[in-house]
Amino acid sequence: MITRNPSLTDQVKAHIKDRIVNDGFADDRIPPEATLGEELGVSRTTIRDALAKLENEGAIYRKQGSGTFVNRPGLQIKSRLEEIWSYAKVLEDHGYTPSVSVISDVIVPADDETAAALAIEVGGDVVEIEKLFLEDDEPVVLTRNRIPASLLDADHSRDELPLYEFLDEYCDRRLTYYVSEIVPVAFNASQARKLHVKRGTVGLAFVEIGYDQTNEPIVYATSFFRDDLLRFRIIRRRAGA
Amino acid sequence: MITRNPSLTDQVKAHIKDRIVNDGFADDRIPPEATLGEELGVSRTTIRDALAKLENEGAIYRKQGSGTFVNRPGLQIKSRLEEIWSYAKVLEDHGYTPSVSVISDVIVPADDETAAALAIEVGGDVVEIEKLFLEDDEPVVLTRNRIPASLLDADHSRDELPLYEFLDEYCDRRLTYYVSEIVPVAFNASQARKLHVKRGTVGLAFVEIGYDQTNEPIVYATSFFRDDLLRFRIIRRRAGA
DNA sequence: TAGTGGTCTAGACCACTTC
DNA sequence: AAGTGGTCTAGACCACTAA
Incomplete structure (x- = not known):
């Protein structure tokens, strides 16, 4: 059942990852690249590409x-x-079953810091969305995202979406990197109250600027974590080895 | 015994990095892989390997x-x-010209936390070395490294060395990962005083356990940073793109 | 010395973006 | 349609580790 897409490399990668997690290898030793290639009927290059990805993710060395x-x-590193x-x-990766709550969604004028981050004028309209991620009614993460109002549909009802999906849906911009x-x-009084x-x-805290594919800033985000x-x-x- | 002949890939990588930093490319656009290969007289695979490394380091996409x-x-990311x-x-990468000062070097009994981290008995001898990294007499980083005394030569005079070189020299262990x-x-009173x-x-703070090539813990380190x-x-x- | 991963080549075709 | 990076093959030799 060899098919294109997912690529051969990704199939090989998934296969090896699966064996690591479910069966395991004796002494945690993964078979030689040549052997893997024969077993799976692919070239050594394909095997090496798959192993390189796994190494990059920290799953092997x-x-x-x-x-x-x-x-x-x-x-063991989840995130x-x-x-x-x-x-x-x-939160899921850490074993929680989280819930999300949008605690505010307002338009505010940009302060100096926000204006600089988003490359807009001071005082310009910015949509500010605060969200709280909870586990069992206990808050774990508080996020505050500020997006230039000019980028956003006035009606953005499903704002509990992950931010990148949200931006995909309600702007024409694709969040590419932070x-x-x-x-x-x-934590100040306000943050402490929200985080209990x-x-x-x-x-x-993460203080971050998100950019789209043209390197234009589209979101200024601050996230607070309960340590x-x-x-x-x-x-x-x-590095070298 | 070091026979570090830079590979073709690394030479290509250095060459491209150099052009990025010194000359620059029009529109920040790097030439097609085929073109680079012809220019430098190497195969496309070699070019791709070099570009993959640069991408991994965040220099290109x-x-x-x-x-x-x-x-x-x-x-812009230095470290x-x-x-x-x-x-x-x-500190150098951030534009400082740092100095290092060893502020203590003593043998202490392992507390519960240290014993657990290093997989030794509570109360066992641990060499504790505190170092301060300064810029212009202003402290920036405070580190505290704890190493099982059994691993270390009694006479470790050059302890201003970077920890990994230090361990290479005074133990037979090679620090492989943290x-x-x-x-x-x-910061508590003691830390605050040292950091001014x-x-x-x-x-x-980074709280970390360093392991050698056999996955044995060899150092329990805590580092504090002036934000x-x-x-x-x-x-x-x-992730996917 | 045998076996492993690391480097390198030459060439083919695919998937996507841009015009 | 043209041009780009992405995937894949087959094969060669090198560098290092371990028995």
Whole structure:
């Protein structure tokens, strides 16, 4: 049942990932590339492309001259920082069954900071949407997205959608990438109240600007995280090896 | 014993990176892969491997059917979170000329947390080294590394070395990867004094366990950052595209 | 020395974007 | 329709690791 799309490489990748998760390999050692190629009836290049993707995702690592191995610590990382696109998904990956609540959706004038981020005039209309992601009525993530009003349909009723789908639907813009800053904060009174913590509690924030395919800024977003409920982990490997 | 002949791919990669930084390309558009291959006299595969590495580092991006382009925001990111190996280097990349100061180097008994991290007995001997990274006498990063005493030579005089080189030299272990947590903190009295900030100031911390090639934990490290002087930025791209 | 992953070539066709 | 990056093949040799 070899078909195009998904690509052979992606099929091979899924197959190996599946074996890692379900069956496992002896000593966490993945068979040689030549062997895998014969087993699956594809060229070594295809195998290598698939392994490269898995390595990139942190699922495996390779040692020249030695072999290819399952990367146990990498498998434990649920949310890779570089590709977070839905906080609901992040919470799911951490074992929660989240709910989303839109707590405000208003038009405000852009302050200096927002105007600079979105490359619009100070005082220009900006749609500000605040959302809260909860687990069992306990808030975990608070997000505030600011989008130039000129980009948005006046009637954007389904605003509980993930932001990128929301923008796909209600603007003609496609959110392509974020530039994000990781900032430690002490929650102010308003944030603390929404997150059900004491004022001054320390948490993590992402302050980020989202761009479309033409490198135009289309959203200025700030997200606050309850450090006691959600913590980010990363794997750091030596660059040259 | 180092026979580091840069591969063709790495030479091509360096060449393109150089052109991006020094000359630039019209419209930030990088020539087609076929053209590059002819110009440099290498196969398209080699070009593609080089471009793949550059894409991985965030220096460029590709759009199928359209072309390959310089990734301006990606070029601004100095320190990629997944491959930070020397805080001195991090500060340099941010335009500082850092100095390092070892502020303590003592043997302490392992507390519960440290013992668990390093998989040793509670109360076992641990070498604790605190270092401060400064820019113009202003402290920016405070690190505390704890290493099982059994792994370390009693005489480790050159302990201002980057930790991974230090471990290479004074143990027989090679630091292979870290599992790191990103934690927001309010500095306590001791940390605040060392970092020259007020007690309770909010900052970022990495809490991490370093492993050797056999997946054995060899270092438990905590690093504190002055948020006003050093802030981490990342690019987040959509996963599927 | 045998076996592994790493590099490199030459060539074919596909999928998508742009005109 | 033309041009771009994406996928895939078959085969060669190199660099490193481990028995």
